[in-house]
Amino acid sequence: MAFPAVIDTREVVEETLRRIDHGSRRIALVGAPSSGKTTALAGVATHLASAGWSTFRTSMPSGDDAGPLALTLLADQVGSGEVIRNSATTWASKVDATVAATRERAQMSPVLVTLDDPLFEQPGMLPTPFTEHATSLIGALSGIDNVAFIVASSRQVPQSWGQLVKLEVETAADNVLAAFDGGPFATAAKQVKKLGIDRLAKRSPAEVRLVVAIEKSQRQSKAAFEAEMLPLTLLQQALDAWEPDARRALRRLSVLRTPFDDQVLDELLEGVPASTDAMIRGVIVHRTESGWVVPEIVGRAVKPTAWQRDRGAVDDPAERRAHQVARAYHQRAFARAASSDVLLSSIRHELEELHHLTQLNDAAAIFARSVYFVDTYDALGKRSGQLGVRSHGDDQRRLFESAVTAYQRSLDLDDTNAYAHHYLAYNVDWLANNAARAETHYLRALELRPDQVWYHGRWISFLVTCGRVLEARDAWSAAMAEFGDDRPAWLFDELHRQIARLLLQRGELDFAKLVLDDLSDDAASSAWARAERRLFDRLDQAARDQLVFPSSVVPARRWDGPHLVHAEARASVKRWWAGRIETWLNDEVVLRLAEGPDRFGQKTLPASEFRKLLGVPLRRVPAGTFIELVYWRTSKQIFVHPGEVDDVDLPLVIPPADRYLRRAADASLPRT
Amino acid sequence: MPPTLPSLAPDRLQVLVFGPGFGELVLVRAPPGDWLVLDGCTTRDVASYALAVLDHYHQRNKVRFIAMTHPHEDHAGGIAELVDALMQRRNAPGWPRLGMIWPSPPGELVTGDEQTQFRGARVSQALAAILDRWTHKPACRWDLVRGDTQDLGNAELRVLSPSPAARDEFTAALAAGRAAEFDKNRIATAIEVRWKSHRILLGADLVERPGKGGAQSVTSRRKSPTTALPRSPIMDRSTRCTNPCSAARRRPKSGSS
Numbered sequence: 001m002a003f004p005a006v007i008d009t010r011e012v013v014e015e016t017l018r019r020i021d022h023g024s025r026r027i028a029l030v031g032a033p034s035s036g037k038t039t040a041l042a043g044v045a046t047h048l049a050s051a052g053w054s055t056f057r058t059s060m061p062s063g064d065d066a067g068p069l070a071l072t073l074l075a076d077q078v079g080s081g082e083v084i085r086n087s088a089t090t091w092a093s094k095v096d097a098t099v100a101a102t103r104e105r106a107q108m109s110p111v112l113v114t115l116d117d118p119l120f121e122q123p124g125m126l127p128t129p130f131t132e133h134a135t136s137l138i139g140a141l142s143g144i145d146n147v148a149f150i151v152a153s154s155r156q157v158p159q160s161w162g163q164l165v166k167l168e169v170e171t172a173a174d175n176v177l178a179a180f181d182g183g184p185f186a187t188a189a190k191q192v193k194k195l196g197i198d199r200l201a202k203r204s205p206a207e208v209r210l211v212v213a214i215e216k217s218q219r220q221s222k223a224a225f226e227a228e229m230l231p232l233t234l235l236q237q238a239l240d241a242w243e244p245d246a247r248r249a250l251r252r253l254s255v256l257r258t259p260f261d262d263q264v265l266d267e268l269l270e271g272v273p274a275s276t277d278a279m280i281r282g283v284i285v286h287r288t289e290s291g292w293v294v295p296e297i298v299g300r301a302v303k304p305t306a307w308q309r310d311r312g313a314v315d316d317p318a319e320r321r322a323h324q325v326a327r328a329y330h331q332r333a334f335a336r337a338a339s340s341d342v343l344l345s346s347i348r349h350e351l352e353e354l355h356h357l358t359q360l361n362d363a364a365a366i367f368a369r370s371v372y373f374v375d376t377y378d379a380l381g382k383r384s385g386q387l388g389v390r391s392h393g394d395d396q397r398r399l400f401e402s403a404v405t406a407y408q409r410s411l412d413l414d415d416t417n418a419y420a421h422h423y424l425a426y427n428v429d430w431l432a433n434n435a436a437r438a439e440t441h442y443l444r445a446l447e448l449r450p451d452q453v454w455y456h457g458r459w460i461s462f463l464v465t466c467g468r469v470l471e472a473r474d475a476w477s478a479a480m481a482e483f484g485d486d487r488p489a490w491l492f493d494e495l496h497r498q499i500a501r502l503l504l505q506r507g508e509l510d511f512a513k514l515v516l517d518d519l520s521d522d523a524a525s526s527a528w529a530r531a532e533r534r535l536f537d538r539l540d541q542a543a544r545d546q547l548v549f550p551s552s553v554v555p556a557r558r559w560d561g562p563h564l565v566h567a568e569a570r571a572s573v574k575r576w577w578a579g580r581i582e583t584w585l586n587d588e589v590v591l592r593l594a595e596g597p598d599r600f601g602q603k604t605l606p607a608s609e610f611r612k613l614l615g616v617p618l619r620r621v622p623a624g625t626f627i628e629l630v631y632w633r634t635s636k637q638i639f640v641h642p643g644e645v646d647d648v649d650l651p652l653v654i655p656p657a658d659r660y661l662r663r664a665a666d667a668s669l670p671r672t
Numbered sequence: 673m674p675p676t677l678p679s680l681a682p683d684r685l686q687v688l689v690f691g692p693g694f695g696e697l698v699l700v701r702a703p704p705g706d707w708l709v710l711d712g713c714t715t716r717d718v719a720s721y722a723l724a725v726l727d728h729y730h731q732r733n734k735v736r737f738i739a740m741t742h743p744h745e746d747h748a749g750g751i752a753e754l755v756d757a758l759m760q761r762r763n764a765p766g767w768p769r770l771g772m773i774w775p776s777p778p779g780e781l782v783t784g785d786e787q788t789q790f791r792g793a794r795v796s797q798a799l800a801a802i803l804d805r806w807t808h809k810p811a812c813r814w815d816l817v818r819g820d821t822q823d824l825g826n827a828e829l830r831v832l833s834p835s836p837a838a839r840d841e842f843t844a845a846l847a848a849g850r851a852a853e854f855d856k857n858r859i860a861t862a863i864e865v866r867w868k869s870h871r872i873l874l875g876a877d878l879v880e881r882p883g884k885g886g887a888q889s890v891t892s893r894r895k896s897p898t899t900a901l902p903r904s905p906i907m908d909r910s911t912r913c914t915n916p917c918s919a920a921r922r923r924p925k926s927g928s929s
Contacts, residue, residue, distance in 0.1 A: 435807055467801025470756050506800075507793035510719075535786075542787035543716040551786075580785055592787070624785025661799050665846065668774055 007036040007205055008170040013043035015165055020048075020148055026162025028118075029152045033296035034206035035169045037152035041114045044150060053148075054109050056102070059116035060134055061257040061355075062303075064382065066119050067091075067133030068373040069351050071098060074113065074141075076347055078102045085372050087413050091133055094373075095140050103144055111147045118151040120158055126453070126490045129419040133375065154296065173200035176208045185282055188216040206295035210238050213283045217241045235301045246276045247302055250284065252322035254299040255359070258352060259291030260329055267325045320360060327356040358383055363402050367409065374410040374417050381406035381420070385427050389654070403427040418448035422455050429462055432659040438462060450482050453494045461502050465657055469508055476515070492523035500532050501651045509543060512536055531649035548578045548594045550626045551647060559596060562628040564639035575631040579603075581623050593629060603629075613638040680705075680729055685827060685867040690721050695749040696876050697721055700865055701731075702825035708737040710863065710874055712750030712798070720750035723757055732758055736824055739771035739816060740798060741876040742860040745791035751798040759805050759812075769822065771814030772802050773834065773842075773859050816861045827867035833878065834859040855879070 016027055029037050045055040058073040060066040068091075075084040075098045083089055083097035105111050119134040121127065127135070141149050142161070151157070157164060174197060180189035192200070192211050200208055211234070218241050239247050252268045253260075265285070269277050285292050330353040337346035357365050358379045366380055381403040388399030407424035410417055425441035428434050442459045449455060456479035463472035476499070483491055496515050503512035516536060519529055534551065541547040549558050562576040579593035582602065589610045591603045605613075613629075614621075615637060621627075626641035656662075678686065683703055690697035695713030699722060702708070713721040726732050735758055740751050759767050806813040814822075820831040834842075838858050845854040862875030 435804065465800060466804040467752050467756060467797055468804060469752070469797075470760065505793060506797045507790050508797070509716075538786045539790050540716070542790040545787070547787040547790075580787065624788050626785075658796060660803060661796060664774075664803055668843075 007039055008172060009036045009040040009043055009167070011170070012036070012040045012165060012167050013047065016040070016044050016150065017047060019163060019165070020044075024163050025146075025148050026142055027148070027150045028157040028162055028164050029150065029167060030157055030164055031154060031167030032169070032204060033154045033300060034204045035154070035167050036204070037154065037167060038116055040167065041116065041150060041152045045112060045114055048110070048112050048148075052109055053112050054105050055112045055114070057114045057116075060119050061117070063257070063355055064128075064130035064379045065351065065355055065358075065373075065375060067130065067135075067137050068375045069348075069355075070115065070134070071095065071137055072347060072351060072372060073344060074098060075101070076343055078105055085370075087370060087372055087374075090414055090416070091136075091373065091375075095137055099140050099144055102141070102147060106144070106146045113141055113147055113149050115141070115149070115151045117155075118153055118157075120153075120156070120161070122156075124488065124490070126494060129378070130375065169202055169204050171201050171203060171205050171208060173197050173203075173208055176200075176205045177212070180212060180282075183282060184278060185212055185216055188212050191215050204297070206297050207234060209283050209286075210234050213238050213279060214241065216279070216283070232297070232301055235297060239301065242279060243273060243276055245272050246279065248318065249276065249280060250294065250298055251302040252318060253280075253285065253294050254303045255319065255322045255356070256294070256326050256329070256352075257355070258330075258348065259288055259293050260326070261291050261333075263332075264325055264329045265292050268322060323356045323359045327353055327360065330356065361387060361399075361402070363406060367405075374414045374420065377406045377410035377413070378417070378419055378423070381410065381423055381427070385423060385430075388427070388430065397431065400427045400431050404431075416448060418445045418452065418455070421445035421448065422452070422458070425462075426458055429458070430655045430659065432663040435462075435466060435660065453479075453483070453491055456482065457495045457498055460499055464499070464502055464506060464508065464511075465660065469511065473511060473514075476511075480518070487520065489520075489522065492519055492529075493526075496523065497528055497532075497651055498654070502653055502657060504532060504535050504539060505653045505657050507539065507543070509536065509540055527649040528651050531647045532651075534647065535650060545592075546594065546597075546600055548580050548592060548626065550641060562630050562639065564628045564641060565630055572632055573630055574633055577629040579627050579629065581621060581625045581627060583623050591627065591629070610638065614640065677725065677728060680731075685865070685870065685872075687865075687872065688725060690725075695721070695746050697750065698874055699725055700824065700827075700872075700874070701734075702827035702865070702867060704825055705731075705734050706736045706825035706827075707731060707734050708739070708824050708829065708863075708865070709735060709754065710739050711741055711747040711876055712754065714749035714753075714794075720753040720757075722750055722754045733766065735768045737769045737771065737814065737822065737829065739814065739861060739863070740802065741862075742773060742856050743795050743799060744856055744877065745795050747876055748795040748798040749791075752794065752801045755798070755801040755805060759801075761808070764809050767805065767809060767812045769814040770802055770805055770812050771816045771861070772799075773816055773839070773861060824865070827865055830864045830866065831861065832864050832873070833862040833875065 012029065016029065019027055029040055031037050041057070045057060049055045056074055056077040058070045058077075060070045063069075071094060072081075072084050075081050075094070078098060078101040080094075080097040080101040084094050089097075102111060102113065115138070118138050119131060120138065121131075121135045138151075141147070149162075173193075177189045177193050177200075180186050189212050192208070192215050195211070200211075203211070214234070214237060217238070239250075249269055249272050253265070256264065265281070269280065272280070284298060285294050287293075330349045334346050334349035334353065337343075337349055354366065354369075354371070354376055358376070361380070361383050363380060363384065366376065371377065384399045384403035384406060388396050388403060391399055404424055404427045407420040407427070410420035411424065414420075421441045422445035425438045425445065428441070429438040439462070442455070442462060445452070445455045446459060456475065460472050460475045460479065463469070463475060479495065496519055500512050500515040503509075503515065512532075513536060516524075516529070516533055523529055524533075537555065538547055538551060549555075553561075553563055558578070561578065562570065562573060563578075565573060565576075575595070577593040577595045579591050582590040582592045584590075584607070585604075587607050588604050589607055591605065592600075593603055594600045613636060621640055628639045630637050630639060677688070680686065680701065682705070685703065686701045688697075688699040688701075690699075690713040696711050697713035698710040700708040700710070707726070709722045709726075715721075718724055723732075726735065738751070738754065738758070741747055755770065759770070814820075816831050818831050818833060818835060822829045842851075842854055842856075842859045845851055857877040857879050860875065860877050860879075862873060862878055865872040865874060
């Protein structure tokens with residue numbers, strides 16, 4: 001957000017206006033976080049509005065609702081709000097209606113559309129339906145003739161998109177530091193000023209404030225400055241210098257995506273030590289006309305990335321509390337805005353409340369209200385499902401069922417929603433109580449979106465899990481045909497990795513080999529691929545009844561043993577066999593033994609003799625344990641492997657391969 | 673396939689027993705031409721000997737019954753491939769009956785020993801394939817309840833074991849979380865094939881009652897001796913056959929092959 005009166009964006013505004021005058025219609029303002037991009041956008045819009053332009057402003061917050069939120073805010077300004085609110089209208093129709101309304105406005109006067117924090121397609125990254133909505137909206141708006149479209153971004157903007165105007169920061173550092181006069185940070189601010197106003201002017205206001213914080217807590221601002229630290233490094237140092245409470249508190253505050261009021265600040269800083277409270281209130285967050293704001297640079301440093309969020313979904317109590325406080329705030333703010341007829345503000349608060357309800361996984365609250373986009377149900381289903389994967393027992397079952405309900409609601413609105421079809425299938429598949437329903441929706445999703453790699457992968461995995469391997473092979477061939485010869489790197493990570501892992505888990509070795517042999521050279525050299533290849537080699541031997549060595553013994557050196565005998569004693573070994581304990585039979589033990597790569601056999605020993613050869617009073621050694629039977633000159637001895645380590649690079653099998661078997665077994669047990 | 677497979681004889685009951693790889697597979701062909709496949713046999717190079725035999729004779733569509741006598745790895749190998757090949761969705765109306773004892777959850781993992789894990793995985797795959805077909809077409813389910821009889825061509829199949837008591841005991845062990853300790857051989861299926869005057873006992877790993885012969889779970893009130901085929905040479909090592917009487921009953925009578 002902006003720092004009015006502390007950052008000079010005149011040059012950027014003038015440059016942008018100049019380009020518009022010369023006919024440019026797609027411009028991107030790019031700069032570091034908190035460098036004044038939003039201020040510059042506001043300046044351009046204000047100037048053009050005074051010249052008779054119609055200006056419409058929207059933004060894309062971080063989150064799966066980026067596209068829908070941006071579209072809704074814009075739609076209400078250009079006049080397509082009713083179409084947006086019709087939940088039966090598809091995303092494409094809503095975008096078309098908004099584009100049409102914008103075009104219509106452009107016939108009456110020149111139009112400017114501004115977008116803060118656009119989400120562009122990232123090359124090499126696998127798109128999701130949520131990101132596709134966001135990027136398709138940008139594409140649609142970019143294509144409207146006679147409309148100037150300006151975005152402001154601190155992330156990479158595709159060079160082909162439009163003209164780039166780079167923001168060089170010009171901070172009025174004097175003004176930033178003057179704000180600390182008379183307060184607890186005054187001395188620190190004075191010290192920072194000595195670093196040189198000219199040098200400070202090249203740092204954003206948020207960075208200047210961070211330097212004050214470092215000076216206050218460590219008295220090392222000079223060192224930080226001399227080191228020309230990058231903003232994020234500066235911030236990390238500041239966070240490291242404070243108590244852990246500071247990072248956690250800022251993380252809680254960062255769940256809010258809009259300015260917030262005093263009550264939110266008080267509630268989310270409750271329990272934080274006084275010094276940390278003072279630091280946050282006095283230096284880090286700052287107050288704008290609309291309320292308190294956590295600077296973008298701080299938010300980026302303390303919040304998980306979207307990737308981390310998706311893969312590490314946990315129900316953290318502190319984060320839940322933050323979302324509850326945020327939700328309550330937006331309810332209050334909505335009520336205020338609605339009663340004052342401030343439409344755009346009320347819409348934003350309504351959508352923000354939905355966002356927090358989704359993060360809280362509050363299905364009941366979401367189901368009780370009208371939603372504008374199927375994305376809302378999809379996001380809820382996604383959150384439930386992600387939490388379900390990391391839960392157990394009844395909690396897991398309840399979360400998956402909630403996800404299924406959410407996706408079904410989505411499909412009730414739009415039966416062509418491939419994402420909802422697929423993930424309804426996936427969650428039903430996890431529950432393992434209705435294979436037919438899972439199959440129906442897996443197939444429908446593939447029919448609608450055959451270009452989605454996950455849809456292929458999970459369908460193939462489902463077939464393998466159900467013992468329909470021939471059909472799985474056909475589905476694999478279909479997937480390979482779909483992606484053709486020009487295969488991106490993510491294909492192997494998202495398709496081959498899990499399928500090969502499952503096939504190995506179920507002993508489908510020929511099919512697993514087919515998949516592993518299909519890896520590109522780069523993919524084959526990845527840690528997971530090498531781990532799966534190692535597992536395949538061992539299972540291939542197992543299928544021939546020839547696997548005895550543990551994975552810790554390098555295959556090329558297997559017969560350079562015995563490995564369990566001290567190196568110095570090996571010269572005295574006359575003969576040795578490697579093997580496993582096959583099974584225990586009351587008072588006997590059956591050993592599976594090998595002496596060389598071509599000589600295998602079994603040996604049954606009385607348990608008493610086995611223990612005598614072991615030489616140590618071990619309790620019953622479990623079946624499967626690796627042993628070596630060593631013949632010395634006049635005696636023989638058995639050595640036992642102390643324990644084996646899992647191959648840490650081997651991917652997990654997700655969902656669990658035996659879920660249908662366990663479910664059916666449980667269902668068959670008599671109820672007491 | 674080895675060149676020693678006999679030709680099919682339209683008026684003979686034919687029994688093929690396999691154990692060249694890992695498993696104890698029995699195929700029975702009853703006139704005029706219906707097949708029963710009991711258990712499986714597999715090697716790394718031949719995924720399912722049952723399928724290989726059926727393909728050798730071009731008899732895939734003549735299979736009427738498939739059964740897994742119990743979920744041990746030396747009986748399940750090759751069953752998943754057989755079921756998958758014969759029981760595709762597109763030919764569901766013509767599916768054979770598919771039998772196994774249920775419930776039977778996946779086996780316990782023996783960590784660190786991938787050979788045992790691999791064998792356990794093949795059992796899981798067999799269970800999964802059977803369960804999937806049962807779910808898709810309940811009519812193909814064959815519960816292998818003792819006393820159940822089915823026609824196989826001109827022959828009759830009769831399920832002789834496990835006893836309801838053994839079955840109940842297994843279920844109770846499962847419910848109590850003690851499945852790993854329960855000897856699965858005690859719930860192994862035994863099937864008697866009756867054709868003309870012949871009776872052939874097909875039973876894998878049946879538990880012997882020490883000193884009393886017979887199987888712990890099989891009871892027969894018939895006074896005439898039962899013609900018992902030799903079990904596959906690979907006998908289950910966890911439950912030894914110690915009764916010499918069962919060895920004497922292994923000599924086949926003339927008329928069966």
